[in-house]
């Protein structure tokens with residue numbers, strides 16, 4: 001039997017497995033799906049954003065209130081480490097203008113392929129279609145193609161993911177198993193998800209259009225970026241940034257003229273001769289694109305005196321009707337709470353069981369923050385599990 005068992009072959013689990021192997025342990029990784037890393041592969045379909053190149057203190061702010069909890073793991077393996085890690089796996093990386101770091105191929109498949117090969121070279125054994133069912137009489141129980149299997153490793157790492165995109169394997173089914181063991185869990189909620197809007201028929205022709213260099217405000221948060229108009233509502237990194245505010249149903253204000261002050265917008269509009277239609281005035285004076293004009297009309301509802309439009313342009317009330325479901329969200333909020341874990345992510349009520357990745361109760365926006373924290377917590381859990389294994393071995397009564 002392997003010294004350590006890792007359940008879940010996503011980025012967090014594979015990082016934990018490699019860390020354990022590097023610490024000299026024999027390691028087995030199991031996953032319920034037929035192949036490893038399905039969500040990682042999906043992440044690569046839209047351009048695999050590995051991390052963000054920015055000063056560490058700025059980087060950690062993206063984790064909001066969870067930053068303090070994530071700090072030790074991200075100090076051990078942070079945004080500066082992800083690029084060299086990917087390059088060691090044969091994936092040259094580049095940094096985009098916004099600081100986002102991507103593999104040159106943009107995909108996850110070559111990285112995952114090389115990573116699995118490197119793990120095999122380190123004698124890490126991967127078993128797929130092994131579905132963890134929980135514990136029975138202290139043993140981990142799995143449904144497998146060979147029937148029911150039990151394992152009792154000295155150290156276990158759970159890296160079972162969140163609950164978004166359940167068809168990729170991470171369906172959150174583990175939450176009930178851990179809740180039954182008395183572990184504190186925050187309920188799952190979608191994170192990095194779209195805002196739903198009940199569009200009028202006028203918007204149909206703008207589905208798929210992007211709005212760039214716009215600013216959103218909600219509560220005391222202001223961010224500049226871009227989003228896309230879709231049949232369901234609004235999606236894209238700028239919308240995802242406001243996941244906590246959208247979940248709390250807070251008002252969302254859109255500034256369509258980010259680079260101009262209210263006075264400048266008012267002044268420019270006033271200079272357009274009154275005989276021009278409003279659309280013409282917006283196009284000529286402010287260079288607004290047709291999708292931006294359509295959004296303005298949709299949310300601000302004409303007729304209104306021309307003088308009122310400057311205010312709407314700088315603070316357009318985005319009337320969204322809700323948020324997209326967890327099944328299409330990029331990530332989740334919620335999961336195992338800090339209070340249930342020690343500094344190495346071991347469940348204090350279940351000694352020898354460590355947890356990593358998205359199953360922990362933290363959230364972060366898109367921009368590579370998700371993968372970086374999954375890798376960092378996987379590494380930390382792996383180090384903790386290896387130390388636990390060595391302590392247990394030392395303390396074991398020697399065999400006669």
Ligand SMILES: Cc1cc2nc3c(=O)[nH]c(=O)nc-3n(C[C@H](O)[C@H](O)[C@H](O)COP(=O)(O)OP(=O)(O)OC[C@H]3O[C@@H](n4cnc5c(N)ncnc54)[C@H](O)[C@@H]3O)c2cc1C
Pocket residue numbers: 007008009010011012013030031032033036037038039040042043044046047048049050051130131132133159160161162164165168169170171172173174329330331356357358359367368369370371372374
């Ligand atoms: C469309 C999309 C795009 C994304 N793009 C990016 C991006 O560009 N950058 C970024 O940083 N992040 C991105 N992400 C998020 C990122 O992919 C996840 O945060 C990351 O994969 C989570 O890693 P994890 O190892 O914690 O969990 P997962 O990758 O979800 O892996 C968990 C594994 O556990 C297995 N499992 C679950 N339950 C059981 C069980 N009972 N028994 C056995 N195995 C089980 C699952 O099959 C799965 O393989 C994206 C996500 C999506 C959906």
